[in-house]
Amino acid sequence: MAQQFLSDDPLKRVPEIESSQKAAVQDINDIYDFVYHSAKYKTPPPTPSLGVNTLGEVPDSSWYTNRPKLSLEELKTGARVHGEPQAPFTVVAAKTEGVTPGFRIKDARGLIYFIKVDPQSNPEMATAADVIGSLFLYAAGYNVPENYILIASRKDFRLSEKAMITALSGKRHPMNHDQLEKILDAVPTEPGGKIRLMASLSVEGRIVGPFRYESVRSDDPNDLIQHQQRRDLRGLEVLFAWINHTDAKGDNTLDSVVGKGPDARVVHHLLDFGDSFGSDSDIAKDPRHGQEDWLPTSGEQAKRALTFGLVPAKWETVRYPHHLPAAGNFTASGFDPLTWKPNYPNPAFLAMTPIDAYWGAKRVTSFKEDEIRAIVGEGQFSDPGVAEYITKVLIARRDIIGRAWFSRVAPLEDFTIAGGELHYTDLGATSDLLPASSYAISWFSFDNQNSRRTPVAGSSSQVPSDLASAQEGAFIGCTLTEAKEARKGVTVIFRRSTEGWQAVGIDRTSL
Missing domain, CATH: 2.60.40 (Immunoglobulin-like)
Known part of the structure; x- marks a missing residue:
């Protein structure tokens, strides 16, 4: 019989030795993904997690990194090493589809950034959520893009002659100055006439599309574990529940091939955190999100029918800080990590076991108050009361998560x-x-x-x-x-x- 424990156990890093040079671009159809997974909302029979070492921990890989204890400055820096975009900014592309309009720029150094904006109703909310969310997930061990708050003047933007805009229909057309001005007109104006944006640096490597929360990439020889069985993806639900990142779908991920020839490897990223905390990107978070699926299950429909919709759900009675529009609808009241759910079923989250959740809860509870406060400060809120409120809610949700999942195991x-x-x-x-x-x-x-x-x-x-x-x-x-x-x-x-x-x-x- 083979030995149960080998000389190099417990593994600290997964050996990814095959070249991923042939990985091709793949796409996820949003509508199909929603319909397909909405019909598969039942929890599957429990199965053991994979992608773990003999201690039950997730070793380093192209998915996850066990980062050493980070200082406050390192927590505030996160993955950000290139700095915010440098003016002037050349607009090279834009889109009108999706939850919010956005555009892509090339800065004075030739670096490409994706630009997102806040809704007029909630200035600072979505841009801060994208930055803060990326910093928390980087500190927790995941690969994320470099996200920055950018305060800019409209005169800093110029339009490339080759700029294209993608319409709601998906068709691309040459972009003109009127279209750029229309996008900028929708951005809340800062005191002094400047505008506040979120700039996300294009990830390193050749982009090969998003990953799915189930199955594997058939064109990546190192992707050997079914994604719904990965502990780093199952336990991710606990971190997403903490920051209320409800838009947890495959299309909000991105794979890229880093390196060339025999050294080429697919690196897996999480991105698009503008719907986290109290934000739904274009509006304050719908109170139903995180509590029920977008498409009600048969049980939820039956319950509403039996009560004629007259008995409010618990989430319908929760009060939110409407006096703090930059905080959106974010609270610890009514938060239950055992029942929290993304906008529609995620196969890795459905497969999460209490032991997977314990792994995720350890990461959440490792954040101390001063660390949470430091990261939230990177949202650059003009009202200190907003940062203080979000910090206190995160501390409360952290403790709720710890009590809930630590009580299911021997911690x-x-x-x-x-x-x-x-x-x-x-x-x-x-x-x-x-x-x-x-x-x-x-x-x-x-x-x-x-x-x-x-x-x-x-x-x-x-x-x-x-x-x-x-x-x-x-x-x-x-x-x-x-x-x-x-x-x-x-x-x-x-x-x-x-x-x-x-x-x-x-x-x-x-x-």
């Missing part, structure tokens, strides 16, 4: 053996979200060749003497079971090396 981390004793961290207790729990401990020796466990007497955190004297290369393990709820437990496998005992395997059970 234990940082397993070590030192001085002949087992040590670990109870995240629920150290984060002041849950009371400390008691755990029953059982020990065993582990045969790595055939995965056989042999129980050893001992029920305390002290390593039994029969195991403590094991030689280098030996494996031992323990199972911790919550005293009040036996379904919540953690089994940890340790391997002895010249430096002592190292945790090489973690397996969790959940409610």
Whole structure:
């Protein structure tokens, strides 16, 4: 039989060794995607997550990066290394389709940026959401574009002779100055006559279209795991629920081929966060979003029919900060991470297990108050009260998420053996979200060749003497079971090396 744990376990990075040079452009039809997934709203039978190492963590890959602890300045910088666009700006293309109009510019350095605007009803709301959302997700480990708040003068923009505009029909036509002026007229004006925009730098590499939240890219030899089984995509629901990013569809992602020849790899990005927090990009967030699917399920329709629509849903009674238009409709009141949902069903989110959600919740709860405040500040709100309000809501939603998902598992981390004793961290207790729990401990020796466990007497955190004297290369393990709820437990496998005992395997059970 093959060994369960190899010498390089736990893996820190996924080996992506095949060239992706042949990856071609793919597209997602928005209407088909909506109709197809809206009909598949039922939760599938639970399946194990893939794309994880033997500790149950997501290793580095073209999808995800375990970033080291970031300083406040690094959190505020995020993926942004090139800086905001430099004037003058040459408009090279524009669109009138989509939720909000936008255009594409080339700055004085020749860099391409995609420009988005705020609605007149809620100045600063959508542009801030796009910037803040990208910074949170970058810090959490995902690939995102460089998003900037841009304060500019209309005179800084000039139209390229080759500029094209895409109409609602999808047809492209040469763009004229009147069309550019019409787009700029829709932008809220700042004091002094300037306009505020969101500039998103084009991602590095050759663009090959969005990825789907299910299946794989058949033209990428390194894309071997069904997307709906990836823990970094399943657990992403928890982060999206935190920042209320409800437009969680494949068309708001982007793949690009970075490198050439044998070094070419597909890198997977998340983008378009203008509908996050209290924003729906072109208006304040519809209170229904995050609570119900765009297309009501049969159960939701039946409930409304039985009550003749006279009994309001909980989300219909929530109050929002209408005195803070830049905050949109964002609140912690009525927020339940166990029932939060995107605008329409996402196959990876539907497949999320409590253990996937725990992985996501660890990332959310890792953000401290000063870190949240620093990132929200990058939204550059003119009213300090808006930043303060959004910060407090995020802190409240963070804690709700931690309590909800930490209570479904044994939230234990940082397993070590030192001085002949087992040590670990109870995240629920150290984060002041849950009371400390008691755990029953059982020990065993582990045969790595055939995965056989042999129980050893001992029920305390002290390593039994029969195991403590094991030689280098030996494996031992323990199972911790919550005293009040036996379904919540953690089994940890340790391997002895010249430096002592190292945790090489973690397996969790959940409610």
